[in-house]
Amino acid sequence: MILEIQGRVLRLGDNVDTDQIYPSRYIEITNESEMAQHALEGIDPGLPEKLSAVGILVAGRNFGCGSSREHAPRSLRAAGIKVVIAESFARIFYRNAINLGLPAIHIPSARAINSGDRLLVRLAEGKLIDKTTKTEYLFEGFSDFVLDILEAGGLVSYYKSRNKDAHA
Amino acid sequence: MHALEAILASHSGRDSVSAGEIITIDVDIAGINDLYIQVLEAFWKMGGKRVWDPKKVVFFFDHYSPPSTIKAATNQRVMREFIAQQGIENFFDINEGVCHPVLFDNGLVVPGLTVVITDSHTTTHGAYGAFSTGVGATDMAGVLLTGKLWVKVPEIARIGITGALNDRIMGKDIILHILKKLRADGAVYKAVEFAGPLVANMSLEQRTVLSNMSVEMGAKASFISIDALTREEIERRTAKSYTIPVTDSDYEYAELFTFDLSELEPQVALPGAVDNVVEVKRVLGRSIDQAYIGGCTGGLFEDIDAAAHQLCGKRVRKGVKLIVSPASRSIYLRALEAGYIAEIVRAGGTIVNPGCGPCLGVHQGILAPGEVCVSSASRNFLGRMGSTEAKIYLTSSATAAASAAKGVIALPIKETR
Numbered sequence: 124m125i126l127e128i129q130g131r132v133l134r135l136g137d138n139v140d141t142d143q144i145y146p147s148r149y150i151e152i153t154n155e156s157e158m159a160q161h162a163l164e165g166i167d168p169g170l171p172e173k174l175s176a177v178g179i180l181v182a183g184r185n186f187g188c189g190s191s192r193e194h195a196p197r198s199l200r201a202a203g204i205k206v207v208i209a210e211s212f213a214r215i216f217y218r219n220a221i222n223l224g225l226p227a228i229h230i231p232s233a234r235a236i237n238s239g240d241r242l243l244v245r246l247a248e249g250k251l252i253d254k255t256t257k258t259e260y261l262f263e264g265f266s267d268f269v270l271d272i273l274e275a276g277g278l279v280s281y282y283k284s285r286n287k288d289a290h291a
Numbered sequence: 292m293h294a295l296e297a298i299l300a301s302h303s304g305r306d307s308v309s310a311g312e313i314i315t316i317d318v319d320i321a322g323i324n325d326l327y328i329q330v331l332e333a334f335w336k337m338g339g340k341r342v343w344d345p346k347k348v349v350f351f352f353d354h355y356s357p358p359s360t361i362k363a364a365t366n367q368r369v370m371r372e373f374i375a376q377q378g379i380e381n382f383f384d385i386n387e388g389v390c391h392p393v394l395f396d397n398g399l400v401v402p403g404l405t406v407v408i409t410d411s412h413t414t415t416h417g418a419y420g421a422f423s424t425g426v427g428a429t430d431m432a433g434v435l436l437t438g439k440l441w442v443k444v445p446e447i448a449r450i451g452i453t454g455a456l457n458d459r460i461m462g463k464d465i466i467l468h469i470l471k472k473l474r475a476d477g478a479v480y481k482a483v484e485f486a487g488p489l490v491a492n493m494s495l496e497q498r499t500v501l502s503n504m505s506v507e508m509g510a511k512a513s514f515i516s517i518d519a520l521t522r523e524e525i526e527r528r529t530a531k532s533y534t535i536p537v538t539d540s541d542y543e544y545a546e547l548f549t550f551d552l553s554e555l556e557p558q559v560a561l562p563g564a565v566d567n568v569v570e571v572k573r574v575l576g577r578s579i580d581q582a583y584i585g586g587c588t589g590g591l592f593e594d595i596d597a598a599a600h601q602l603c604g605k606r607v608r609k610g611v612k613l614i615v616s617p618a619s620r621s622i623y624l625r626a627l628e629a630g631y632i633a634e635i636v637r638a639g640g641t642i643v644n645p646g647c648g649p650c651l652g653v654h655q656g657i658l659a660p661g662e663v664c665v666s667s668a669s670r671n672f673l674g675r676m677g678s679t680e681a682k683i684y685l686t687s688s689a690t691a692a693a694s695a696a697k698g699v700i701a702l703p704i705k706e707t708r
Contacts, residue, residue, distance in 0.1 A: 142672040143672060151362040151363045151366060152362070153328055153332070165679060185509060188475060191410055192327075193429060213476075214479065215425055222429040222433075279429060
């Protein structure tokens with residue numbers, strides 16, 4: 124897990140759903156770099172190519188509501204998003220992001236962060252610094268279990284390294 | 292403990308659990324649909340060779356049924372090989388329909404189970420007294436590997452519903468109204484229980500609509516108490532024994548809501564948001580291009596019944612596409628036997644096979660820019676059914692059918708059935 128993340132913010136609103144993050148017609152795609160081409164396309168077809176220059180998503184309430192499609196966090200990660208911050212998360216999206224090794228951070232006061240702000244996120248310390256507005260945000264650290272998954276780089280690596288397969 | 296907590300406790304080897312605790316539960320039913328070949332890819336990458344218990348795994352080919360692209364067909368083909376190789380017998384192919392009614396109609400869900408499916412509407416099975424929640428592909432791969440899932444025990448909100456309904460109201464109108472009040476994030480990380488005399492008077496199918504759309508409030512799981520009606524419907528489908536989970540009389544809910552719905556009129560969610568709900572009469576007369584009646588939310592037997600009733604002796608307005616998809620093979624057969632399918636076809640409706648397709652815009656009814664659709668399904672996010680410049684109004688199946696006949700948004704006539 125990368126302990127320190129830096130990037131620029133792309134700010135999204137409340138209730139951004141999984142159809143906006145990753146439209147249904149692309150769900151059959153299995154190749155990650157192809158998935159990346161459709162991340163946030165439901166909001167604006169021009170967004171996917173802007174994401175690697177951005178690096179950090181900051182959203183309002185209930186981010187990722189709707190479907191259980193893992194393509195939502197997966198396409199974001201593949202497109203270059205390194206961390207997702209939201210005032211609150213829809214639970215399936217949250218689990219999917221963590222399982223894919225994409226840190227999802229819950230900051231109820233994130234509304235003050237704007238598009239274009241430069242952020243520094245220190246995951247282990249639970250600290251986010253908005254370098255543009257010179258504001259510091261503290262967030263609750265991840266639970267031990269979630270931290271284990273993120274440190275392993277996702278649930279697949281977590282299980283692989285623990286050799287959990289008893290049916291080989 | 293709440294009944295849901297009792298299920299979680301018994302499935303995690305504990306005497307009791309309480310809200311906020313992170314526990315690991317044994318999974319009774321692990322369901323996978325044809326959207327997520329990533330389940331298999333992740334399972335193999337984790338080092339998985341054999342699933343933990345093939346008898347507890349269920350596959351559904353309901354989203355690409357039948358597949359309409361080479362890629363979708365190929366994904367299904369890989370899944371078919373996996374199913375055969377693993378000896379998984381619970382395989383519901385493209386002819387069976389949507390996972391949630393299919394699971395119940397085949398007698399696989401009974402009270403007291405833990406049900407986990409790669410589909411957000413898995414909250415539906417709370418209406419049958421199960422702890423039932425949706426997960427993503429990688430979580431499911433972990434379940435296939437270990438038979439277990441980590442869960443944070445949710446707080447539980449009780450939604451008590453009273454009042455007698457007029458005969459134009461269906462379960463969909465009720466849940467839309469509740470969504471308006473509690474909003475799209477009203478139950479995030481919580482489970483919701485639907486209770487009260489009005490719920491007790493609803494048919495089991497209409498109760499499932501409440502549980503089904505509880506996910507649209509952000510709910511992790513839902514619950515409705517088991518009564519004689521539920522038991523009768525379950526026992527018609529399976530002889531499996533089960534334990535009914537019960538809520539202790541001194542259990543304290545995290546939140547209590549009461550709704551008196553005596554005055555409730557047919558409801559509609561305006562395009563783009565499931566909680567932007569108003570009375571249908573506020574938008575009467577708006578032109579429509581398509582009406583969709585189908586899926587796990589709005590393609591149940593009582594929905595096909597309502598559609599046939601609304602269209603009786605009428606024709607679908609010229610230029611309007613009415614697409615009707617009975618949610619499962621057994622619902623389709625019952626509707627055929629009741630004469631509803633013929634009624635709908637005679638009226639000018641298009642019947643498509645049981646499946647999820649139109650609801651999420653993969654096939655069988657995609658919308659063009661500028662088109663307006665009235666839908667009995669659960670979601671109207673921009674772009675949900677195709678173009679982001681199309682508009683989807685969510686209503687009951689009765690309202691959708693009445694609108695198809697008029698060519699504009701219209702109230703259902705007289706009784707819904």
